[in-house]
Amino acid sequence: MIFQMDSIGDIIRKKREEKGMLLRQLAAMVEVDSAILSKIERGERKARREQIINIAKALELDEKRMLIEFLSENIAYEIIDEDSATDVLRVAESKVKYFRKNK
Amino acid sequence: MIFQMDSIGDIIRKKREEKGMLLRQLAAMVEVDSAILSKIERGERKARREQIINIAKALELDEKRMLIEFLSENIAYEIIDEDSATDVLRVAESKVKYFRKNK
DNA sequence: CATACATTTGACAAATAATGTCAAGAATGA
DNA sequence: TCATTCTTGACATTATTTGTCAAATGTATG
Incomplete structure (x- = not known):
């Protein structure tokens, strides 16, 4: 396989760390509890659609792509x-x- | 298009009528309220997986096929x-x- | 029309699932 | 050790799904 399949949580965590952001920083930006964000990144909890959109905005990830990841x-x-x-x-x-x- | 796409409700209703069964008769067999079965047949409500399986059994419809219809x-x-x-x-x-x- | 019977509709209740909150525990590094 | 970040889990809150019931509507027949 020529690409690495990441779960949506992986995508978020990678990008967040690339940007040197702390969990609680991103959590504050998207108005979500750190505990929940932690769980979303590790795939322990589903995000809501709104949260994915807000996270995408905060991390400058492509919204459309993230929505597809989320739904799929x-x-x-x-x-x-x-x-x-x-x-x-x-x-x-x-x-x-x-x-x-x-x- | 060479085939008629039926919703799962259509499939149920057609088969039930083919068999000359009343709503309340099928409802009794699958232990569901007639009102709910009526809504399922008309696509007003989702069935639960268990209900689809029971309906398939009662109407002698292919279970596997009905499950695919249900999930899809x-x-x-x-x-x-x-x-x-x-x-x-x-x-x-x-x-x-x-x-x-x-x- | 009047009656009987079948189905549909909608309001409401009950049950289940999703989501959020919080504090304590674990991990990491200076 | 201390400070900081992240994780875990119990619990509360909220939202959604599912069920119940009676009244309304439709349909056929004498």
Whole structure:
């Protein structure tokens, strides 16, 4: 594999440390408790969408990309234990297209 | 398009009517309130996984297929308003594979 | 129309899950 | 040791999901 797959928490932690910021500094900027931010970075807790956007802004990460990471990671965890995970994603794609067309 | 995309509610309702069953009859078999079953069939409410399995059994629908419909529909609704929906699904697939390998 | 029966609707309650708070514990380094 | 940062876990709060029920609506038939 030519790229390193990072979880969204990894991305945040790496960027924060690159910037030499402390947990509590970033936590203050995005108005979230340090304990929660710590858990988000280590994947122990899910972030909320708003938090991801605020973190992206504070760390100058690409918002759109982070949103994709956020949504896709949530979905991945929903189906990681399903042996039909790949089929589920294919069908989901069809359903998105179909429901959009017919809404 | 060569196939008719049905929501999971449509599938249930069609099969139930094919079998000539009343809402309350199926509801009794799967131990769910008729009002809820009515809403599930019309897509007004999400079913729970257990309910889908029980309904599939009661109606002799393929359980595996219904589970895929159930999971994929949930995912589709999660991202239907995202303009990056397709990217999200692609990234989700990578994440599933990666997280499985590294768990 | 009047009756009987099936389904739908909506308000509300109950249960469950997500999120936040806080203080104590562990780790790190000077 | 001391100061600082990060982590952990118990608990409270809030939000979301799910269930219950009765009234309203729809539908067919005498």
